[in-house]
Amino acid sequence: MKILITGASGFVGRELSTKLIRKGHQVSALVRHPDPSLPVGLSRQHVVGEGLSPLIEAFRAETPDVVIHLAAVYAFEHAPEQLQTLLQANIVFGSLVLEAMRSVGCKRIVTAGTAWQNGEDGTFEPVNLYAATKQAFEAICTFYCVSEGMRAIHLHTCDTYGEDDHRRKLLELLEESTTSESPLSLSPGEQRISLVHIDDACDAFAVAAAQTLAMEEGEHRVRALLSDWFPTLRELVGMFNRADPTLPARVIWGGRAYRRREPMFPHSAPIRLEGHRNLVGLDEGLRRFRSRHASNSWQFKETA
Numbered sequence: 099m100k101i102l103i104t105g106a107s108g109f110v111g112r113e114l115s116t117k118l119i120r121k122g123h124q125v126s127a128l129v130r131h132p133d134p135s136l137p138v139g140l141s142r143q144h145v146v147g148e149g150l151s152p153l154i155e156a157f158r159a160e161t162p163d164v165v166i167h168l169a170a171v172y173a174f175e176h177a178p179e180q181l182q183t184l185l186q187a188n189i190v191f192g193s194l195v196l197e198a199m200r201s202v203g204c205k206r207i208v209t210a211g212t213a214w215q216n217g218e219d220g221t222f223e224p225v226n227l228y229a230a231t232k233q234a235f236e237a238i239c240t241f242y243c244v245s246e247g248m249r250a251i252h253l254h255t256c257d258t259y260g261e262d263d264h265r266r267k268l269l270e271l272l273e274e275s276t277t278s279e280s281p282l283s284l285s286p287g288e289q290r291i292s293l294v295h296i297d298d299a300c301d302a303f304a305v306a307a308a309q310t311l312a313m314e315e316g317e318h319r320v321r322a323l324l325s326d327w328f329p330t331l332r333e334l335v336g337m338f339n340r341a342d343p344t345l346p347a348r349v350i351w352g353g354r355a356y357r358r359r360e361p362m363f364p365h366s367a368p369i370r371l372e373g374h375r376n377l378v379g380l381d382e383g384l385r386r387f388r389s390r391h392a393s394n395s396w397q398f399k400e401t402a
Contacts, residue, residue, distance in 0.1 A: 110210070115136060176226070188232060208251045249315070287330060
């Protein structure tokens with residue numbers, strides 16, 4: 099397949115690009131700035147600024163079979179000054195991608211949504227503005243499906259992690275706490291966590307991309323990508339410590355309150371992605387994460 103990825107410079111995008119190239123796919127990327135860290139086998143990086151014209155030029159040059167749209171800006175609790183950035187990145191840019199696809203006859207797209215779009219019964223109930231912007235983009239994508247015959251799979255994902263994940267998210271903060279003078283302040287820790295290893299997440303996006311090839315005109319699906327394990331935050335920290343007992347995380351439970359509208363269970367779309375199953379267990383994934391970080395920690399601290 100010829101696959102074009104947006105958000106290829108992010109953790110998921112970079113790993114996905116690498117794995118798709120290894121599988122023999124022709125992969126190109128839309129980027130805001132040239133990124134030398136992207137895989138060597140990438141067919142081309144298209145630097146796109148504001149507006150529709152650069153996107154149309156990129157799509158004309160690549161004529162991809164499928165677009166995997168990962169580009170987004172995230173904030174759990176947005177500040178007023180982040181509003182425009184969230185709307186621009188998560189709604190406007192995605193809409194421009196869809197219009198560029200329409201302009202050149204590209205008909206298939208896989209998008210990355212979030213489990214936080216859904217409430218307990220699987221219907222729309224956004225946890226935060228980020229989730230609401232994801233839903234708004236899906237609504238716009240549905241219009242392009244019904245009016246232009248596009249095919250779309252919206253993959254609602256939970257958190258991802260992996261050996262080369264150095265985003266300052268939960269696992270990285272726990273890793274930092276093992277050698278920090280100050281313990282990490284966490285909530286009381288009763289919320290349940292869903293973590294999918296990056297290998298499984300990449301496989302899910304590849305499966306979804308292949309499925310769009312057999313979809314009918316105008317068809318759009320919402321599917322879930324969740325872990326098979328839902329430990330509480332306290333249990334997850336215990337698993338993290340067992341993965342390397344020599345360097346336990348230092349945590350203050352209840353050191354901060356739960357966030358406003360904190361999800362206590364990772365609800366998502368009611369139907370999981372067909373043809374995909376998670377292969378990396380959480381214990382194994384945490385062991386890999388801690389082992390790789392331990393061996394590479396000096397490199398990242400020097401360049402941080």
